[in-house]
Amino acid sequence: MGSAMAALGVAATFVWFGMVLAISFLEAPLKFRAPGVTVPIGLGIGRLVFRALNVAEVVLGAAVVVAVATAAEYGASATVASVVALAALAVQLIVVRPWLSKRTARVLAGDTEGPRSRAHLGYVALEVVKAVALLVAGVALVTG
Structure with a gap:
């Protein structure tokens, strides 16, 4: 059971890390450079994509919590880094996303x-914190 939980923790952490990199740091800024994508269209796409990302992050975060809580071989650095990533996600979902949603709704309404x-800058800063924390957690989980 321990090695299965360890594998789950590593897999969930690196899948989550990859999703954050791919969506937040590639897809999000690049979509606005595509021909014909206006700000309202880009925001509409972003709203859908980030809602899906956040659902996936909650599921992956739960898997990381279960893995770290049940696998005895993880040290403090894996636990702390995982908590930082989860805390960043929680702040994004509870504090920053509602502000961004209000602005997006206004833009989509014309x-x-x-x-x-300025909430966008806060969201990006939290994405950087989350990405670094996930990388640290993933490495700590691999090295035990």
Whole structure:
């Protein structure tokens, strides 16, 4: 059971890490460079993609919690890094996403003149923290 939990922890951590890199740092900025993608269209796509990403992150985060909690061979660095990643996700979902959703709703309703949301910078900063924490957690989980 221990090695299965260890494998689950490693797999879930690196899949989560890969999803954050691929979506947050590749897809999100690149979609606005595609021909014909306006800000409202890009925001509509982003809203769908990030909602799906966040659901996947919650599932993967739960798998990491189960793995780290049940596999005795993990050290403090794996636990701390996992907690940091989960805390960053929680702040994104509970605090930052609602602010971003309000601005996105206004833009999709036609209000393109309002000020840009600073919440986006907070979300990006939390994505960086989360990515680094997941990388550290993944390496710590692999090395035991």
